[in-house]
Amino acid sequence: MPLSKYQSICYKIFGKRASKSTQIAYIKRAIERAYIEVRPEAYIAYAWMNGVIGAVAGVAFIFIYLFLLPGMGIILPTKLLIIVIPAPILIGAMAYLVTMMIPESKANSRKKDIDNKLPYALNFLAAMASAGVTPALAFKSLAEQPIYGEVQKEAAWIYRDMSIFNIDIVTALRNAANRTPSIKFQEFIQGAITTVTSGGDLKKYFFAKSEEYMRENRRNQKEFLETLGVLAESYVTVVVAAPLFLIVMVSVMSMVGSGGGGGSSLLIMYMVTFIMLPLAHLGFAVVISSMSPEV
Numbered sequence: 196m197p198l199s200k201y202q203s204i205c206y207k208i209f210g211k212r213a214s215k216s217t218q219i220a221y222i223k224r225a226i227e228r229a230y231i232e233v234r235p236e237a238y239i240a241y242a243w244m245n246g247v248i249g250a251v252a253g254v255a256f257i258f259i260y261l262f263l264l265p266g267m268g269i270i271l272p273t274k275l276l277i278i279v280i281p282a283p284i285l286i287g288a289m290a291y292l293v294t295m296m297i298p299e300s301k302a303n304s305r306k307k308d309i310d311n312k313l314p315y316a317l318n319f320l321a322a323m324a325s326a327g328v329t330p331a332l333a334f335k336s337l338a339e340q341p342i343y344g345e346v347q348k349e350a351a352w353i354y355r356d357m358s359i360f361n362i363d364i365v366t367a368l369r370n371a372a373n374r375t376p377s378i379k380f381q382e383f384i385q386g387a388i389t390t391v392t393s394g395g396d397l398k399k400y401f402f403a404k405s406e407e408y409m410r411e412n413r414r415n416q417k418e419f420l421e422t423l424g425v426l427a428e429s430y431v432t433v434v435v436a437a438p439l440f441l442i443v444m445v446s447v448m449s450m451v452g453s454g455g456g457g458g459s460s461l462l463i464m465y466m467v468t469f470i471m472l473p474l475a476h477l478g479f480a481v482v483i484s485s486m487s488p489e490v
Contacts, residue, residue, distance in 0.1 A: 198233065202241050209240035218295070225298035228376040230305060230348055242294040249290030253283030302376040308345040309377035314408035316346040317383070321401035330364055330387075330397060331357050349375055365391060379408065419486065426483060434475045438467050 198206060206213075213219075214236040223235040231238070260279045264270075316337060323333040331354065337343065338351035349371055356367035365388055372384040383404055390400045442464055449460035 198237055201244075202233070202237060205240040205244035206237045209243045210236055213237070213239040213243065222295070222298065224374075225302060227374040228305070229298040229301035230345070231298055231301065238298070242291050245294045246287045246291030250283040250287030253286040256282050256286075305345045305348075306376040306378075309349065309375070310379050311412075312344045312346050313377070313379055313383065314405050314412055316340075316343045316350075317401050317405035317408065319343070321398055321405055324398035324401055330391070346380070349380060422486065423483070426479065430479055434472065434479065438472055441467055 216236070216239050218239055219235050222238055226233055226235065226238055233241075257279055260275070319337055319340065320333050323336055324330075328336070334350045335354045335358075338347055338354050340347055343350075352374075353367050353371050356362040356370055357364060362370070368384050368388050368391075372381045372388075375381050375384070386400060386404065387397065389395075390397055445460050445463050
């Protein structure tokens with residue numbers, strides 16, 4: 196896949212230095228698992244440039260704080276200088292680290308999608324094998340089925356190795372096992388290699404693994420529903436009942452107490468309403484979204 200104009204500029208500036216980086220092995224593994232078709236040194240150069248731009252943005256922030264805002268008559272507290280002064284380092288480091296973490300994040304998303312769709316893809320492979328189709332053509336057919344998501348991409352890589360690079364099926368499967376982010380798919384590939392090399396029946400193997408992963412999916416769905424019930428009870432307690440109880444208690448205390456506590460009571464209510472509740476809702480949403488299996 197060709198680089199974007201921005202990535203090409205990054206590579207021209209930092210490419211030679213990036214090729215000698217100690218992060219080459221890590222980022223090569225990460226972008227393969229994430230299915231990002233970019234050379235490792237080009238991606239490292241891209242991350243470095245993002246870090247430099249972040250640092251420049253931090254310098255601009257300091258300039259605005261120290262010169263532009265006072266010139267407009269806006270005077271901010273001097274205590275904020277503790278945050279403003281290290282802004283170039285913090286923003287630059289954050290931009291670099293976030294860029295370097297993107298491949299691993301995408302790899303984890305691919306892993307989840309592969310694990311969810313693998314049982315159904317194995318049913319497809321078993322049907323192809325039962326029709327007498329060779330393994331190479333079976334993976335080719337699977338690579339043409341976008342309904343199987345990331346499993347389709349893994350199959351496309353396997354068929355690419357065999358058809359374009361003229362690699363035998365065992366080596367192509369080993370390459371797939373080494374680069375996939377999914378342990379399930381890796382185990383399936385290793386079992387397929389053993390079956391092929393020992394002269395076993397691939398159709399029986401595909402059906403057996405499909406049934407095994409289907410049973411595991413049903414068990415995961417049951418565990419998720421039980422966990423969801425616990426989370427629902429926690430949600431009612433933490434996000435619904437507790438804030439209401441706190442607001443009522445603070446209101447009553449402000450009415451029966453001295454008149455000087457009204458400001459602090461109002462501040463507590465504002466914090467509960469505009470900070471605690473949104474964060475609690477967001478936290479529950481993120482937790483449920485991260486653990487929710489695909490049906």
